[in-house]
Amino acid sequence: MILARRSLIAGTAALLAGCDKVVEHPAARRILFMGEDMQRGLQRALVDRNALAPEFRPEQRSPFFRPNGTRDPGTPEYAAMRAGNFAEWRLQIGGLVARPLSLALTDLAAFPQRAQITRHDCVEGWSAIAKWQGPQLGEVLKAAGLRDAARYIVFTCADLYGGAPYYESIDLIDAFHPQTILAWALNDQFLPVMNGAPCRLRVERQLGYKHAKYLMRIDAVASLAGVGKGKGGYWEDNVDYDWYAGI
Ligand SMILES: Nc1nc2c(c(=O)[nH]1)N[C@H]1C(S)=C(S)[C@@H](COP(=O)(O)O)O[C@H]1N2
Numbered sequence: 001m002i003l004a005r006r007s008l009i010a011g012t013a014a015l016l017a018g019c020d021k022v023v024e025h026p027a028a029r030r031i032l033f034m035g036e037d038m039q040r041g042l043q044r045a046l047v048d049r050n051a052l053a054p055e056f057r058p059e060q061r062s063p064f065f066r067p068n069g070t071r072d073p074g075t076p077e078y079a080a081m082r083a084g085n086f087a088e089w090r091l092q093i094g095g096l097v098a099r100p101l102s103l104a105l106t107d108l109a110a111f112p113q114r115a116q117i118t119r120h121d122c123v124e125g126w127s128a129i130a131k132w133q134g135p136q137l138g139e140v141l142k143a144a145g146l147r148d149a150a151r152y153i154v155f156t157c158a159d160l161y162g163g164a165p166y167y168e169s170i171d172l173i174d175a176f177h178p179q180t181i182l183a184w185a186l187n188d189q190f191l192p193v194m195n196g197a198p199c200r201l202r203v204e205r206q207l208g209y210k211h212a213k214y215l216m217r218i219d220a221v222a223s224l225a226g227v228g229k230g231k232g233g234y235w236e237d238n239v240d241y242d243w244y245a246g247i
């Protein structure tokens, strides 16, 4: 694609210059270099979205991973699941998928696992380093079979804000990023309730509020228009946080 683009630009320049020695013509050179800049910018943007977040050594972990936002969903439904050690919890995978799934914790643990020690950055100005483990979201989505129309992945949580579940969304680049996992373990223990038990999203290239805790549903959608007030997340809809919170 890049080669084709380059020869297209060179071809256009040749036409404009009306000769073969296009690179010697100042106007043609400007057009050529403009094309190269555009290519570099495009490539940088694509590469950046797929780059890995830094990973750390075990001894660099924070002594305590503080909670933020909801510390306990506290609904009767959540309390009942918690009382049963989340044996009854099921994560629904639906929307634009060929095979909707209903996954227990044991099902999540049966997928190939990824563990990573990463730094969480909250928009409120604190960071903490911890080890997270779970299946890659991309593998779970492959098992469900995304339909062609799917563009975004929406997460619905067990905790309520103003009576409605917390929700967030990411695009398919982040959904299939190797470090995007459905974490059920924090520092080699089951997730504490304050950190999103039994399962939370880790989307390591973005700020903390994108890392939905207390996951209940994951839906593939074609557009964010029908999600909440249309901006793709609780904070985006209500406090004007950016939908893409890249770090
Ligand atoms: N369901 C849910 N997910 C959530 C939140 C929340 O309140 N509810 N808070 C978000 C914010 S702002 C941050 S910084 C992180 C905090 O994760 P922690 O509680 O494990 O520190 O979770 C994010 N995910």
Ligand SMILES: [Mo]
Residues within 6 Å of the ligand: 068, 121, 122, 123, 124, 208, 209
């Ligand atoms: Mo946050």
